[in-house]
Amino acid sequence: MLKEGHGQNGGAASSDTSPDQAGREIRDLRKARRITIKALAERTGLSVGYLSEIERGLAFPNIKALHDIATALGVTISWFFHKDEAKEPEEHSLLVRAANRRRVSFSSGITDELLSPHLRGQLELLMSRFPPGSTSGVEPYSHKGEEAGVVLSGTLEIWVGDKHLVLQEGDSFGFDSSRPHRYSNPGEREAVVIWAITPPSY
DSSP: OOOOOTTOSSOBOOSSOOHHHHHHHHHHHHHHTTOOHHHHHHHHOOOHHHHHHHHTTSOOOBHHHHHHHHHHHTSOGGGGOOOGGGOSHHHHTTOOOGGGOEEEEOTTSOEEEEOSSOSSSSOEEEEEEEOTTOBSOSSOBOOSSEEEEEEEESOEEEEETTEEEEEOTTOEEEEETTSOEEEEOOSSSOEEEEEEEESOOO
C-alpha cells in the first residue's frame, strides 16, 4: 500500500512502482542534477522532511507533489515509473528495454532518452534526437566531467570553446565538459546521437 503524503493536497499516485524505487529515482536524479534537498524543497514548496521521507521510501508523493518534484528536476512524472517489462529489480538494475526508455523533451524539440539503467554510477548513456533546426541554445554552457558521442544519423554542429565542428553520420567526438559548449542540427532531417557523459548530468 502506498502511503499518501503528509498534509499535501491531492490523492496519492499509484502504479507498479514501489515507494522505495520511486524514492531512489528521485534521489538519483536530484543528485545527478547537483541539487540539494534543501534547494528542491525551495523549488517545490515541499518540506525537507517530507522530501527526505520520499527519497527513503517511507512515503509516496501524491500527484501534485510528484508533479512539482518532476517539474523542479526538469522531467515529466513518467520518468519515475517503469513499465511491466522492467518490474524485476534484477533486470531493472542491469538493462533498459527499448520500449521502457525514459524520455525528457525540451522546448527546442530536442529529446533525450536515457539508455543507462540508473544514474547511480559514474557513466550516463543517452540517445539524443535533434529535429531539423533545433539547438541547445545560443549561449554555451559548461559543467564538470567529460562527454563523448557518435552521430548515428543526420548532421550535428558542435561548438567547443573556440572550435566549431560539423559532424556527419558515423563521426564521433569527445571533450572536457568544463569547456563551454553548445549544439545544433543545421540539417534538413533529424540528427540522432548516442551520448556518453561522466559523471551523470541528469
